Amino acid sequence: MTNTKTITFIGAGSMAEALISGMTKTLYKPEQIIVTNRSNKERLEYIQNTYHVRVEADKEKAVKEADIIILAMKPKDVAEGITSIAQAIDKHQLIISVLAGVSTETIISLIGKNVPIVRAMPNTSAAIGQSATALALGRYANDKHLAIAKELFRTVGAVTVVPEEDLHAVTALSGSGPAYIYYMVEAMEKAAEEIGLEQSVAKDLILQTIIGAAEMLKSSKKHPSVLRKEVTSPGGTTEAGIKVLEDYRYQEAVISCIKRAAKRSAELGQSLLQLVKTHR
Incomplete structure (x- = not known):
């Protein structure tokens, strides 16, 4: 209705x-x-x-x-x-x-x-x-x-x-969150091109991978770290890729990204509040 x-x-x-x-x-x-x-x-x-x-x-x-x-x-x-x-x-x-x-x-x-x-x-x-x-x-x-x-x-x-x-935390996490995912997909698409995959093939694979991972996180009671480890065989391809992310401090970068966005949300609020007080 x-x-x-x-x-x-x-x-x-x-x-x-x-x-x-x-x-x-x-x-x-x-x-x-x-x-x-x-x-x-x-x-x-x-x-x-x-x-x-x-x-x-x-x-x-x-x-x-x-x-x-x-x-x-x-x-x-x-x-x-x-x-x-x-x-x-x-x-x-x-x-x-x-x-x-x-x-x-x-x-x-x-x-x-x-x-x-x-x-x-x-x-x-x-x-x-x-x-x-x-x-x-x-x-x-x-x-x-x-x-x-x-x-x-x-x-x-x-x-x-x-x-x-x-x-402020919500803004940084889920409000800005889609942009972080899109940014990751941009990188995955560039990587796919560099390793020789056609753009249309890569896009379908990337999208379904993200959708599948999200559904797994939603339906499973397992912690994300457990799901990650289940995909990561010792000495395998995933482990090799994860090692590079660790070398680049991937998790630290994501955490810092979200913290900075939360801080910026607070800054925006404070600057406007000061403007209001000034013009009273």
């Missing part, structure tokens, strides 16, 4: 598009979704033509029509983007933020009203209904608001609820 709520997206970037793509395949009709952005008319036209949703150049009008407002603008546009619609926001509307690093308290300060906010950290796999999304409640949000957010994000994948302070 289709939900009757109207959703307005403030921002039309890759995350907004991924959510729109997933949502219009399941619970929401295109006409229930309104999209607006700062000034990129070409981007709005693309979104409208691709997903048949409504677009609106007048941000205040788009906000006033909404039951749910999803904040999805670029990090550099957050302060200006939120303050530009603050007057149009009503305390009975639900604000959902997919802004990396930006706390609910910062958003409340920018809006200047005691509005219910749910922070969400999905990833771009939402476009195919396979997102891993974490939700956290702001000060004025309650279980009813959480239920609405859960329903919305379950249309694009799996949902978990965490304390807000954990969202």
Whole structure:
């Protein structure tokens, strides 16, 4: 059954598009979704033509029509983007933020009203209904608001609820996570080319290998290290490959990558908070 709520997206970037793509395949009709952005008319036209949703150049009008407002603008546009619609926001509307690093308290300060906010950290796999999304409640949000957010994000994948302070870690792990996997696949494709495999053959093998490994991790109760060792015969090809990864400190690199992303999420949040305090 289709939900009757109207959703307005403030921002039309890759995350907004991924959510729109997933949502219009399941619970929401295109006409229930309104999209607006700062000034990129070409981007709005693309979104409208691709997903048949409504677009609106007048941000205040788009906000006033909404039951749910999803904040999805670029990090550099957050302060200006939120303050530009603050007057149009009503305390009975639900604000959902997919802004990396930006706390609910910062958003409340920018809006200047005691509005219910749910922070969400999905990833771009939402476009195919396979997102891993974490939700956290702001000060004025309650279980009813959480239920609405859960329903919305379950249309694009799996949902978990965490304390807000954990969202920096979530952002680094699953929010940015698809990019780490894509980066690994880039390397595997380059390696395949260098050892003489045709691109189409290599791509099919790589994709099925990743899908199979993910399914094994999902269905097996064994620790990843155990599954790895089961593939690694002494003196064999896998052991030789793993030894090179160890020499390059592969695990350390991945751990450092995720820690740095989490730190950057915190930095983004702090820089915006300082900007808000400066302009009060």
